[in-house]
Amino acid sequence: MADHLPAAPWTRRADLARLVAALGADNIRWVGGAVRDTLLGVDVHDIDAATPLVPDEVIRRLEAAGLRHAPTGLAHGTITAILPAGTVEVTTLRRDVATDGRRATIAFANDWAEDAARRDFTINALYAHPETLEISDYFGGLADLAARRVRFIGLAEQRIAEDHLRILRYYRFQARFGADLDAAAERACAALAPTLKGLSRERVGWEVLALLALPDPAPTAARMHAAGVLPVVLPETHGTELAALAALVAAEQAAGAAPDPIRRLAALLPPVPALAETIAARLRLSKAQREGLTCLAARTPADADNPRILAYRTSVACARGRLLLAGADIAALDGWAVPELPLKGGEIVALTGAAGPAVARTLRAVEERWLAEGFPARERVLQILRDVHD
Incomplete structure (x- = not known):
């Protein structure tokens, strides 16, 4: 050098x-x-x-x-x-x-x-x-x-005792720059993992997302889990979730999708929206990050049945994430913008004379047909309205 x-x-x-x-x-x-x-x-x-x-x-x-x-x-x-x-x-x-x-x-x-x-x-x-x-x-x-070696200055235990966040920083830097593992650093991080409990949630959340934003954090996450570090930060993560993260990274790479730390955090958690809300609060995630994590946590096996309907009901970003988490094809969403139903409630009143709750029911019925037919243009939507109203 x-x-x-x-x-x-x-x-x-x-x-x-x-x-x-x-x-x-x-x-x-x-x-x-x-x-x-x-x-x-x-x-x-x-x-x-x-x-x-x-x-x-x-x-x-x-x-x-x-x-x-x-x-x-x-x-x-x-x-x-x-x-x-x-x-x-x-x-x-x-x-x-x-x-x-x-x-x-x-x-x-x-x-x-x-x-x-x-x-x-x-x-x-x-x-x-x-x-x-x-x-x-x-x-x-x-x-x-x-040598692509991440090594603490002086004694690793002493440096970690000075600032417990250095445990997470070590793993992030090792994932980004490292090749050979430093045995002293690995032992110290494992031994002092419980000290992470005393850190502010913002600092922990930032480090977790920074690690997950790297090209392939899956091997590092698995090593952190084996060392007892990840269970302190994300006790909800087990072997199934670690495998899900590795599969997600492979799916992203195959699809040419950029790394997304929130999507990867979702992989490390069971798909339970209420749990995602709790963890987002614990890590002090932003409102947008919390909403993204919760949407991804609502994934189901049926997500891949119709990617565009999924994107319409959620968002393109959430739909892409849920498809990648399922290992499904995201090509249907590439370059596709979510359309808006070309029909308003006021038009239903004017064209059919419907009023009150009947307007909302009619609009929902038209929307469901419109989705099932693949988002047809307004002319077809008006025909659907006539069919529904009749």
Whole structure:
């Protein structure tokens, strides 16, 4: 693995050069995901920077350079520089003073290695000089990246004790970047799995969905279950559901369907809408995510009988998900938009003289015939109305 960062397009951004000039090249290093992903040839979306400057000084220098900023994490030393081509989180070097497994009390530092020592994995503790692109690697992260090995900095047990969420982060990073398993990390995650119970539901939910959004999380989910980690987070998941996730991933790949974490979460749960509601609340999912999960949980063996009627009654997204979960063909929904019944209740009143509840009954009867005939055009719908009314 090279000891210099390749000159990726983002490293040549003019607005980043302005940021570097404002803080001083010796006072800033690119760190974390942007460095790691560039070395792996992966597209970079978020850029983080570290600096020995304290937040007040960062703010002063940004303002002097006319750069917009926001104090997005001031208590933890983070100032977000708002640049034309995207934001950059600039965080003062830190060291942990105290940790309780959920949050850390930090103090600002001025030593790059000390800041690196508090990070989770060696591959996330790589720092790149903004001008020379030389990489500072304090814990063997370059070798681990070359070997596709996700390894904790220091003792895995100690790092997990500092922040229990690192158990889930380990599995997510291992699923994304890993090849060889790190035995020490695997043992520590299994031993400390019960500590996940003390974490906030939002943090757990975010990590679960982030893992499920990866290309193939099924082997990792199975390993998490065997280690006793998944039962703490999703006790509803057993062997049947793990097999369902693996089958779903295979169906998605065969159909060319993009990964969807909510659909995959549905695979890990028994198909019971009330249970889906409970789990959505437990993981603090958004309203849209909760509705999607509940719709997928209502799946039945009859879903594949008529995919377009299913999409009409639910949505194209839910119908596609339910078909994929059943291992059924989704081709009937490709490029298809759900039509609207070309008939309104007021027209029924005008054309038939019906009134009150009779209007709703007639509309439902017409709709059922319209669905059974494959969504015919308005002319046929009017004929159906005459047939129903007569």
